[in-house]
Amino acid sequence: MSACTPEKPSIRMKKKSLSKEESALLAPPENFETATTELEQIVANMETGQMSLEDALSAYKRGAELLQYCQNMLKDSQQQIKILEANILKNFSTTEHDAP
Numbered sequence: 001m002s003a004c005t006p007e008k009p010s011i012r013m014k015k016k017s018l019s020k021e022e023s024a025l026l027a028p029p030e031n032f033e034t035a036t037t038e039l040e041q042i043v044a045n046m047e048t049g050q051m052s053l054e055d056a057l058s059a060y061k062r063g064a065e066l067l068q069y070c071q072n073m074l075k076d077s078q079q080q081i082k083i084l085e086a087n088i089l090k091n092f093s094t095t096e097h098d099a100p
Contacts, residue, residue: 029066032073039066 029035042063046056 029069032070035066035069035073039063039070042066 029038042059045051046059046063051059
């Protein structure tokens with residue numbers, strides 16, 4: 001009597017090719033304004049409640065990435081402003097010019 005071992009079914013994961021829209025979602029935004037516009041669109045789409053769970057999860061993930069990008073841009077801008085102010089703004093002193 002020969003022993004037969006059942007074959008295990010092979011699991012082949014098919015690589016999903018990305019659509020142009022999906023590729024665009026993975027790309028970093030061009031600038032702050034583009035990021036905020038895309039973020040506003042994501043919020044509007046999610047608020048409709050018409051998205052599938054998978055789409056909503058993807059949109060949430062992209063929204064989180066855009067939010068992080070915008071926060072970093074704002075933080076960098078604030079740092080630049082502080083540096084500029086430190087170099088431009090100086091204490092105003094009238095003691096030198098008060099004498100007649």
